[in-house]
Amino acid sequence: MNYIRTEIEGVWIIEPRVFRDERGYFMEAFKEAEFQQQIGPVHFVQDNESRSSRGVLRGLHYQKGDASQAKLVRVVKGAVWDVAVDLRRSSPTFGRYVGVELSEENKRQFFIPRGFAHGFLVLSDDAVFTYKVDNVYAPQAEASIRFDDPTIGISWPMEAAQFLLSPKDRQGVQLAQAETFL
Secondary structure: OEEEEEOOOEEEEOOOOOOOOOOOEEEEEHHHHHHHHHOOOOOEEEEEEEEEEOOOOEEEEOOOOOOOOOEEEEEOEEEEEEEEEEEEEEOOOOEEEEEEEEOOOOOEEEOOOEEEEEEEEOOOOOEEEEEEOOOOOOHHHHHEEEOOOOOOOOOOOHHHHHOOOOHHOOEEHHHHHHOOOO
């Protein structure tokens, strides 16, 4: 696998080696020893999957405090624009984001460490999104930041009028009001 550092410390894009022939393809999606050698010790405890249609925007979500989660995300069907926002106040990149297209075609993965908000926008007719997390979901620790917070300034690849949002995501707070990390 090819591990690509992003401009925000701790956030990685991972490109697997894909072997294709007339039958289809084969790839290793995760190899713990290699992952830990490149990124560091992360112990994933759960795999999640969601399916969404074009224009669905999920995020920007995170879990507060000790319930925070690191995520390794990828798309197995369709395409999404995936975003990680740095919520670590001590970081020189606090409030900045990294965005990357993940698709069934490019097979890229995105590693988002603890201390980040995460969200994605579905670009294809539908998308199946999978992710590993290193901490179980804690509903009492869940938080959401507005996808359109001007201080973050995410450049989404669709017009906001096309977004399909959950009530929870419509009620996200601005970064200035969010509970962040040290």
